[in-house]
Amino acid sequence: MDGFLSLFQSYNVPAAFLVNLELTFWSAIFSAILGIILVVMRISPISSMRRVAAGYVELFKNMPLTIIMVFMVLGVFAQLKISFSDNFDTNFFWLAVVGLSLYTAAFVCESLRSGINTVPLGQAEAARAMGLNFMQSATLIIMPQALRGSVAPLGNTLIALLKNSTVAAAASVATETSSLMSEMIEFRPDVIVQIFLIFAFGYVILIIPIGVLTTYLSNKLAVRR
Amino acid sequence: MRAIHYASMTILNETQQDAAREDDGKYLVELEHVEKHYGNLHVLRDINLKVKKGEVLVIVGPSGSGKSTMCRTINRLETIDSGVIRIDGQPLPQEGKALAQLRAEVGMVFQSFNLFANKTILENVTLAPIKVRHMDKTQAEREAMDLLARVGVDSQANKMPSQLSGGQQQRVAIARALAMHPKVMLFDEPTSALDPEMVNEVLDVMVELAHEGMTMLCVTHEMGFARKAADKIIFMADGQILERGTPDEFFEHPQTARAQEFLSKILTH
Numbered sequence: 001m002d003g004f005l006s007l008f009q010s011y012n013v014p015a016a017f018l019v020n021l022e023l024t025f026w027s028a029i030f031s032a033i034l035g036i037i038l039v040v041m042r043i044s045p046i047s048s049m050r051r052v053a054a055g056y057v058e059l060f061k062n063m064p065l066t067i068i069m070v071f072m073v074l075g076v077f078a079q080l081k082i083s084f085s086d087n088f089d090t091n092f093f094w095l096a097v098v099g100l101s102l103y104t105a106a107f108v109c110e111s112l113r114s115g116i117n118t119v120p121l122g123q124a125e126a127a128r129a130m131g132l133n134f135m136q137s138a139t140l141i142i143m144p145q146a147l148r149g150s151v152a153p154l155g156n157t158l159i160a161l162l163k164n165s166t167v168a169a170a171a172s173v174a175t176e177t178s179s180l181m182s183e184m185i186e187f188r189p190d191v192i193v194q195i196f197l198i199f200a201f202g203y204v205i206l207i208i209p210i211g212v213l214t215t216y217l218s219n220k221l222a223v224r225r
Numbered sequence: 226m227r228a229i230h231y232a233s234m235t236i237l238n239e240t241q242q243d244a245a246r247e248d249d250g251k252y253l254v255e256l257e258h259v260e261k262h263y264g265n266l267h268v269l270r271d272i273n274l275k276v277k278k279g280e281v282l283v284i285v286g287p288s289g290s291g292k293s294t295m296c297r298t299i300n301r302l303e304t305i306d307s308g309v310i311r312i313d314g315q316p317l318p319q320e321g322k323a324l325a326q327l328r329a330e331v332g333m334v335f336q337s338f339n340l341f342a343n344k345t346i347l348e349n350v351t352l353a354p355i356k357v358r359h360m361d362k363t364q365a366e367r368e369a370m371d372l373l374a375r376v377g378v379d380s381q382a383n384k385m386p387s388q389l390s391g392g393q394q395q396r397v398a399i400a401r402a403l404a405m406h407p408k409v410m411l412f413d414e415p416t417s418a419l420d421p422e423m424v425n426e427v428l429d430v431m432v433e434l435a436h437e438g439m440t441m442l443c444v445t446h447e448m449g450f451a452r453k454a455a456d457k458i459i460f461m462a463d464g465q466i467l468e469r470g471t472p473d474e475f476f477e478h479p480q481t482a483r484a485q486e487f488l489s490k491i492l493t494h
Contacts, residue, residue, distance in 0.1 A: 045320060125302055126339035130353035130405060131329025133322070140352065144343045223342045224387035 003191035007184065007198065016180040017202055023096055023165040023176065028158060030101035035108025039146075040138055042113060053109070060106035065099070069170040072099040089175065096168035100161065107157045115150025116142060120225075148221040155214025159207050177202070236375045236403065236430065237437045252314075253278050253409050253440050254299060259308035261294065261464075268294050269305070270464040276409070276442060281435040283451040283472075284444045286461035287487055292444045293336075295461070296413045299442065300331045313408055329357050332402030332410040336417050338394040340386035340401070346373065347382040350401045358405065365404075372400040376430050392423030399430055410434070412443040448491060452476060460484045 007013070041053035060068070072095040076082050084094035119142055127137035166178040173179065177199055184195050254276040261269040268291045276282050284292045297303040299310060301317055301324060310317040312331060318324045340349050350369035354360040360368075373379040376396040378389070386394055395415055402410060412431065416424045428450045435441055435454040445451065451458055451472060458475040460468040462483045468475060476492075479485045 120337075120339075122335060122337050122339035123341060126333075126335065126341065128325075129300055129302060129328055129331070129333040130401070131325045131327075131357040132353060133325050136356055140356070141341050141343065148343075224385065225342055 003194040004198070007188065007191060007194060010188075011180060011184055013177075013180070013198060013202070016175060016177045017206070019093075019173065019176040020162065020165040020168075021206070023093070023100060023168055023173070024158075024162045026097045027100035027104055027161055027165070030097065031104035031108050031161070034101060034105035035112060036143070038105060038109040039112040039116065040143075042109065043116060043138070043142070045134055057106045057109050060103050061110065063103070065103050065164055065167045066170050068103050069096060069099045069167050072096065073171050089173075092172045092174075093168075096165075096171040096173045099171055100164060100168070104157065104161050104164070107160065108154065111150045111153035111157050112143075112146055114153050115146035115148070118149035118223075119145045145223050148218075148223050151214055151218035151221055155210060155218070158214075159210055162207060162210070163203065236372070236433050237439065251278050252276065253280075253312065254442065255309070255311040256295075256299075257309045257311075259295070259298065259310060260306045261291075261298065261303065262306055268464050269298070272308070272466060274459070274466070276440060278440055279438045280456045281439075281441045281454050282443070282457050282459060283455035284442065284459045284461060285446070285448070285451060285487075290461040291464040292459075292461045293413050296411050296442060296444045299409075299411055300328045300333055302333075325357070329353070329405055330408045332405060332407035334395070334398050334402055334410065334412045334415045336414040338386070338391070338398045338418070340394055340398055342386055345383055345385060346378065346389070346397050349386065349397060350404050353401070354404050369400070369404055372403055373397070376400045377426070390423060391419045392426045395419065395423075395427045396430055399427075399434075403434075409440040409442065412441065412445065414444050414446070416445065416447055446491075448476070460487070462487070 038053045038056060041049040042057075044050060073092065076098075077091070077095055083091050085091045123141055123145065124137055127141045132140070166176065168176050169179045169182070181195060181199050185192060188195065252275045254274070256272050256274040259269055259272040260267075272295055274282075274295075284296065286292050294303055298305050299312070299317075301310075312327055315327070318327060340346075341352065344352060347366065347369055350372060351362070351365040354365040354368070355362055370379055370382060373382055376399055378393050378396050378400070381389055381393060381397075386397070389397065399410075399415075415431070416427050419427065424447065428447060431441070431443065431450065432454045443450070443455075455472050458468075458470060458472055459466055460475065460479075460481075460483075467481045468479060468484050475484070476488065479488055
């Protein structure tokens with residue numbers, strides 16, 4: 001117990017978790033927007049749109065996140081000189097958000113597509129038969145039902161995103177949990193077990209409510225047919 | 226069985242009925258030399274069909290004869306390989322705005338109802354008039370309630386489709402199609418997915434529509450309806466139209482062996 005106390009006294013653990021929550025929050029918003037655009041492209045009647053979206057998803061789904069994050073720093077920032085801020089911490093934070101969003105959007109797209117598969121074909125046929133155009137049937141009929149059908153896979157994607165936010169260390173975000181953990185291990189090798197337990201349970205405590213909430217929502221929002 | 230109280234009411238209002246009756250004799254739907262294949266399967270073979278304004282055409286035939294496919298080609302839910310389909314003199318457009326506009330003129334009722342599961346009954350009926358015809362919301366709702374009353378489900382207006390029985394859902398689907406003031410109505414086996422005791426409530430609405438002068442194409446297995454409401458019967462088998470005639474001609478004096486066999490199978494029990 002003393003080990004835990006001294007760790008909490010000398011390191012600001014909650015602040016590190018807060019950085020991961022912030023990374024997750026912004027990446028969730030941007031990947032949701034990009035994911036919705038991708039999935040609409042994937043079901044669009046224009047075949048070149050479908051191919052571009054499918055290519056994007058295959059590329060980012062199958063690429064290790066660490067590589068994307070390192071590329072954001074060494075490629076996008078150091079080589080291409082694209083920068084979000086003169087402040088190093090802020091800059092790396094947003095580079096990490098971009099990397100996480102690009103990666104997670106592929107999984108959001110796949111989750112939504114599984115939701116679209118739960119919408120019977122007849123719904124789209126009825127919408128088309130009434131004279132609604134593609135965007136109208138997508139936004140008024142298909143996507144609202146698909147979203148309800150993809151609550152559970154979207155929840156899993158969010159959980160994965162929160163855990164993946166630790167990879168931001170690879171994008172030089174030095175304030176988040178896995179960076180702090182490395183630092184603590186380096187300076188306090190006497191309490192390594194406690195250090196692991198703090199971070200392991202920290203994530204479990206954050207993630208359990210997400211799982212409970214998505215299970216509740218996917219039952220409550222399920223489309224009755 | 227519950228008396229159908231709306232049987233005496235009219236579904237279309239006076240002006241719609243007049244519009245439906247005027248310039249009789251003009252062809253509203255024309256199919257010329259329509260061909261379609263699914264891979265090796267030749268589902269539509271040289272289909273030629275003309276439907277006059279106000280005419281009620283009933284298409285019968287064994288399963289897999291291509292009658293549903295033919296019905297669905299008319300608003301391009303199925304594409305065709307060759308041939309011409311014209312609605313009110315205009316050839317059916319390819320994809321895009323023109324096609325959406327044309328579909329708005331053609332009402333469609335499906336076997337599986339296909340009411341929008343995320344919308345209330347009232348919203349199902351008002352959606353297309355508001356979004357496609359840019360009708361004012363209050364007017365769309367007034368017309369929708371009127372139509373729902375005429376098909377006898379106005380008391381369910383604020384429920385979700387899944388809370389209604391199959392027969393009620395199908396009557397809503399008919400009201401939803403009528404809300405667009407279509408020139409022609411397509412019915413693709415509208416009673417095939419219904420419990421037996423709900424078939425009549427839907428057929429009554431269809432008979433009423435037919436008597437009011439709506440141009441209709443109905444794919445159905447309901448021979449009673451065909452006798453009662455059809456101006457002309459089309460018999461299809463193996464992707465071809467084998468017979469066409471009045472109900473009397475078809476039911477009493479079928480010409481082809483295929484039609485005689487079909488009728489003997491369904492009319493003997």
